[in-house]
Amino acid sequence: MTPRNLRAAAALGAAALAVGALAPAAAASPTGIVWEDTCQAGYQCGHLDVPLSYQDSSAGTVRLALARLPATDQAGKLGTIFYNPGGPGSSGRFAPALTPSLHARFDIVDFDPRGVGASSKIHCFTDPAQLEVLQRALGTFPLTRAAEQQQIADTRVVTDLCEQNAGPLANHLSTGTIARDLDRLRVAFDEPKLRYYGKSYGTYVAETYANLFPGRVGSLALDAVDDPVRWSTGPAPMSYRLQGFADGPRALQSFLDACASRCAFDYDEILNRLERGPITVTDMTGRQVVVTYQNAIARIHGYLTDARSAPELAAFLQALADPASPAPASTGGPPDIDSLLGGGATLCSDAANPREPAVWWDFAHRADRVGRGFGPFDVYKTLPCATWGVADTGRYAGPWNHPTAPILLLANRQGDLETPYAGAQRTERLLADARLLTLDTYGHGSRGKSACVDAWLDRYFAQGAVPAPGTLCAPEE
Template sequence: MTGRKFRTALALGSAMLAAAAVAPIAAASTTGVVWERCPDGSPQGYACGHLDVPLSETALSDQDTDGRKISIALAKLPATDPAHRLGTVFYNPGGPGVPGRFAPKELMASLGGKFDLVGFDPRGVGASGALRCFTDPRQLETLRGATGFPISAAQDRAQVAAAKTVTDLCAANGDELMGHLSTASVARDLDRLRAAFGEPKLRFYGKSYGSVLGQTYANLFGDRVGALVLDAVDDPINWSTGYRPSDAAKPFSFRLDAFPDAQRALESFLRSCAAATECAFREPGTDLLAKYDGLLDRLHRGPVTATDPETGKPLTVSYQDLVSRVHNGLLDTAKAPALARFLQAVATADEGVASTADATIPTPVDSLLGGAATLCSDSLNPRDPRVWAGFARVADRSGRGFGAYDTYKSLPCATWPALDPGRYTGPWNRPTAAPILLIANRQGDPETPYPGAKRAEKALANARLLTLDTYGHGSVGKSACVDSAAQGYLEHGALPARGTVCPPDRGPFD
């Protein structure tokens, strides 16, 4: 269906549902939210605050079980069309471990401008009760060795040891918070935010991990689902347990099976490159996938020194650097020209000497570890870290480099010392008061694969998948067709026709 036909059909559907549309309402009062000055350096136009929530509670009880509270930091971006304001949309950007207080202002336009946007830092992240594992700044060096992915047996042994050191530090220094960071606990916080803002039903936009949060909320609080837009959708069953008992023996990041989609995104990028004279990696008459594989072969033997095409400075590039840069470059087609320049710089690079001068510790560290606690609380994983290497080799057969990159993301879960007793692992098909809109990219998503979104559509009790015909991670803001669908759904409950495929507004080298 073309974008024009789709918008026409959506307009007709919206007209039919006009009687059920929400009338414009004034800004709701809040109960329990403490409003305060935004931190220095915050983006302009937001109102900041926090809501105190129980540290611990069960899925079946609304009672505080231990008396301790934590504060959930939040920020509100007022509707840009206040005369037609329809309520509040809550926001999660993904992760886990990513702060989400300040919802992007561009998202306001994509969702229609008739809703206040409320973002929040999930518990354990950013300004919401960060998890602290380190007592000495020198311990941060251990974290450097625990991230990334190895390509040799010696590197694997070193990474396993480093990951175990980090999880031991968390066991020794982390407090009660570490055992209450599952997505189910975040979903209960989200429900308290909904109530605090006076919303009888939840409207929510969640991207990537935000789709897991949305699906968890829908199955814990199905009668409170108003409109959930879940963009870049993860499969909740593979995220948590897998489909078979034997899946518990596989790392959850292997179960998610994103590496074949990363390979499909790469091949889509290379096809666009071959057809675009603007693509720096283009070489007429050359198989660009073979050219790329040649880079991997070369880097597997050792790093090279390239000239950074963006800064003009020398840049040491290892095998892992290349895979990571390519993976990140495939998250958005707008990055295609820069990715092509980087690949060509590596293709013409001199042999180099390995250097760690540009290596950095992921920051902020506390949020990173809070995200790890969420991942490891949510999912079943092997308890023997030595098995990750074998799964990485298997994964690399479907997406060279991407397989190991993905598989090792969950290595800390092998020795993670705490689980959330209130975590949720299914069922995922509990009834909801309203259908759920899922959105995914069918030419390859390196983080949340398209087949996983299709499985999520089947797993949920009432969901509809809208497809964007491109590669990348996330669809809202990249297609007028997708944005129109999201707006119609949030404002009127109108869903696109089953099987609808939207075109992107622009291609990788447009």
């Protein structure tokens, strides 16, 4: 989930309240794709109906919306690469070209996972007024005990609404079920083995697929790697177990080192000032914006997910230090609330979490001592899982070391606040046959940031080649 976007959408009161009904029976065969007449330019759109439950064939079906980006060299086409952009809760129906070479030699197919985008979705809200509580409940973290109690109460209202209104699909959204949907897509596209590129949460989809269907693995490229053991199991909140906040200081220090000769601000003093109260800045459009401590951490976190955003981060911090300096404008439109809550159901179905909301406070403070601000921002992302009782019989929680064809892992060694570098290192040792390719930068995701990384992606999908152990690539910028 992306709580930053949830908060913005709730503030605007913008969300679709359409009922995410289960799909009717498809006109084509159970494994057949129904192609549609209209689509985004350059793509071919369709849908595939799959079982609501892979354990109960009588439960009905759900619809997966998909799109294909055709290979530009159809005569020399090598097959299909499936794509997942991450999340959970993110739509990725229209996949990017990945690299020029891969776009030439492969069709690239993505689908909105069940619960997301144009696929069958849950809905939690029946009245736009109910969105007001969402703004208070998600995408933030408490600084006081009183605020903590209010956030727990507001979060419970949201999860109660989801339990009342989401319908049966909410209990069939685990990654184990989504991986089985991916296998149905593989069959529908007549691919004997799965070729796949996934980023962030998309790596957990691939890890699950590889261990449910090890003999069907062709080429899986996992970019910004989630540790599947820490994702799925453990006594602490899952958002604490992943330890993304531990990479926050490392990524921040990389930024500050590069910025040292040009940046006239004291980062810690900025946070000290925000803890005393909000700061009003003027953005580059002339709009005045009130920035709270929580708002600032969310924006800093977002900028640190891509080293190419360093100029915007520098301008934002300078504006907080000197309100006469213009701040960069916020970007991004309102998210699809139903999709993001569908992603929340996936996360809460997958991951073991405490059932007592009060324990999040202590874990957040432990995390804050490791990564100031980033710790509580991360930890409170999973607070809804304490009170949302979703459970999918299709959930998969290991083992994770079934023998497969070689799997390529990509990670950034200077820090990744979403999927920390240490998690990629653990996963290389955990999977039966994985090889880690490291990019020497900070941020979330490596593809498209280095000619070296992209060249290895080309070799891996075309030839099955993986780099030597310990290979390090340099970024382009």
